[in-house]
Amino acid sequence: MAATQEEIVDGLAEIVNEIAGIPVEDVQLDKSFTDDLDVDSLSMVEVVVAAEERFDVKIPDEDVKNLKTVGDATSYILKHQG
Amino acid sequence: MSPTNRTVVVTGIGATTPLGGDAASTWEGLIAGRSGVRPLDDERYADLPVRIAAQIAVEPAEVLPRPLVRKLDRSAQFALIAAREAWADAGYTAMAGEDEQISPERLGTVIASGIGGVTTLLDQYDVLKEKGARRVSPHTVPMLMPNSPSANVGLEVNARAGVHTPVSACASGAEAIGYAVEMIRTGRADVVVAGGTEAAIHPLPVVAFANMMAMSKNNDEPEKASRPYDTGRDGFVLGEGAGVVVLESAEHAAARGASVYCEVLGQGLSADSHHIAQPEPTGRGIAAALQHLMDDTDLKPSEVVHLNAHATSTPQGDIAEVKALRQILGEDLEHVAISATKSMTGHLLGGAGGIETVATVLALKHRKAPPTLNVDELDPAITEAGADVVRGEARELPEGTVAAINNSFGFGGHNVVLAFRTV
Numbered sequence: 001m002a003a004t005q006e007e008i009v010d011g012l013a014e015i016v017n018e019i020a021g022i023p024v025e026d027v028q029l030d031k032s033f034t035d036d037l038d039v040d041s042l043s044m045v046e047v048v049v050a051a052e053e054r055f056d057v058k059i060p061d062e063d064v065k066n067l068k069t070v071g072d073a074t075s076y077i078l079k080h081q082g
Numbered sequence: 083m084s085p086t087n088r089t090v091v092v093t094g095i096g097a098t099t100p101l102g103g104d105a106a107s108t109w110e111g112l113i114a115g116r117s118g119v120r121p122l123d124d125e126r127y128a129d130l131p132v133r134i135a136a137q138i139a140v141e142p143a144e145v146l147p148r149p150l151v152r153k154l155d156r157s158a159q160f161a162l163i164a165a166r167e168a169w170a171d172a173g174y175t176a177m178a179g180e181d182e183q184i185s186p187e188r189l190g191t192v193i194a195s196g197i198g199g200v201t202t203l204l205d206q207y208d209v210l211k212e213k214g215a216r217r218v219s220p221h222t223v224p225m226l227m228p229n230s231p232s233a234n235v236g237l238e239v240n241a242r243a244g245v246h247t248p249v250s251a252c253a254s255g256a257e258a259i260g261y262a263v264e265m266i267r268t269g270r271a272d273v274v275v276a277g278g279t280e281a282a283i284h285p286l287p288v289v290a291f292a293n294m295m296a297m298s299k300n301n302d303e304p305e306k307a308s309r310p311y312d313t314g315r316d317g318f319v320l321g322e323g324a325g326v327v328v329l330e331s332a333e334h335a336a337a338r339g340a341s342v343y344c345e346v347l348g349q350g351l352s353a354d355s356h357h358i359a360q361p362e363p364t365g366r367g368i369a370a371a372l373q374h375l376m377d378d379t380d381l382k383p384s385e386v387v388h389l390n391a392h393a394t395s396t397p398q399g400d401i402a403e404v405k406a407l408r409q410i411l412g413e414d415l416e417h418v419a420i421s422a423t424k425s426m427t428g429h430l431l432g433g434a435g436g437i438e439t440v441a442t443v444l445a446l447k448h449r450k451a452p453p454t455l456n457v458d459e460l461d462p463a464i465t466e467a468g469a470d471v472v473r474g475e476a477r478e479l480p481e482g483t484v485a486a487i488n489n490s491f492g493f494g495g496h497n498v499v500l501a502f503r504t505v
Contacts, residue, residue: 021149043153045220052216 321428
């Protein structure tokens with residue numbers, strides 16, 4: 001069953017918490033991975049791979065650069081999840 | 083800045099070792115004569131010829147935040163822990179540039195490892211085979227590169243005068259400290275965070291060293307396995323951890339009112355050009371390094387009261403070392419209290435020069451030489467050379483101005499000797 005927007009944000013929050021140590025409540029739709037959540041370009045790859053597994057979605061490398069905020073990633077996953 | 087010949091002092095120390103999570107607990111273990119060697123319980127070692135090692139006393143995950151642990155190789159984790167301790171111990175309360183204590187352009191790091199991020203390399207290859215390409219960590223390269231510990235410590239303290247990583251197997255840590263001394267002497271930096279780290283306890287390195295016939299196979303009595311100078315020694319025991327010092331020009335230390343442990347007189351370097359892994363049996367390369375140390379510093383044999391020996395517990399190496407010492411120090415060797423701390427910590431490879439420098443600095447500070455464990459029957463060749471190995475209990479060192487030497491030698495024929503003197 002496809003995940004809801006809320007479930008995706010919660011899932012991304014857990015992933016970002018695991019990878020960057022940011023508290024889950026700080027991971028909000030308007031937050032930028034790089035500027036707000038201490039996720040550098042290498043850690044972003046980890047976030048993407050973890051999200052792919054969790055939400056059964058493929059995020060090609062060329063799309064990763066468009067995922068600036070948690071909101072961008074959430075919309076992408078909502079649209080492409082299996 | 084023009085070349086100078088400035089005095090270099092030690093103002094901070096830090097360590098994380100098989101005996102303790104910091105320099106103080108490590109020293110306590112060394113003076114008490116405690117062995118850090120334990121069985122390797124993991125099932126991956128069950129069928130291997132060697133199933134013992136000196137594993138770290140305090141796991142980095144207990145001390146460092148999880149995100150940092152994820153993206154640092156174990157060797158860099160150890161280095162960072164030891165460097166943070168040394169930096170604070172030196173009286174620095176912020177990274178360079180955040181206050182007036184030190185400018186980033188005058189601060190360097192030289193932290194070495196013998197093997198680099200070998201467990202990252204092997205673990206990520208397992209990930210590739212078992213879980214596929216997509217799952218290989220994007221941090222793999224910055225984790226496994228041997229300069230990673232030095233670079234990460236450099237980022238931590240904001241070092242911009244230079245970040246270096248000499249690699250010379252088991253002499254790497256000592257070579258790093260020697261390199262740092264030269265950086266300060268020649269005016270490239272005022273302060274350098276220097277040392278060695280190693281995290282190579284993994285089935286592959288263990289088997290590889292074992293197949294060289296270099297390791298002790300005394301699996302039944304781990305605490306007795308590392309026994310330098312004893313007739314029953316049968317190889318070294320692999321250890322892990324890091325030792326880091328903050329080195330500083332004497333002027334810089336005085337200007338900021340830092341307390342000083344001791345002076346670093348300098349180093350002596352040479353190469354055996356004998357065999358890729360065998361020690362040269364007469365000790366001529368080691369003697370050459372000691373002679374360079376004497377020539378390049380004002381160290382006098384009569385003031386040397388302590389030696390932290392390389393002595394790894396392989397049968398050949400420690401005899402060549404004492405022969406060389408006899409040749410250069412002459413009868414003065416007889417008043418040198420010799421400690422082989424690898425009998426307690428195991429052999430930390432590129433980390434050895436780091437933690438043994440910390441041990442040497444503390445021996446001068448506390449005027450005490452740690453014991454050498456497990457010397458039940460002293461090899462007669464050691465006695466013949468007139469070498470005085472501290473056995474049983476720690477020994478008091480004399481008062482007054484005294485000096486100590488720390489020896490490190492590595493596969494490849496590298497010889498590095500460092501000298502320190504009380505101030």
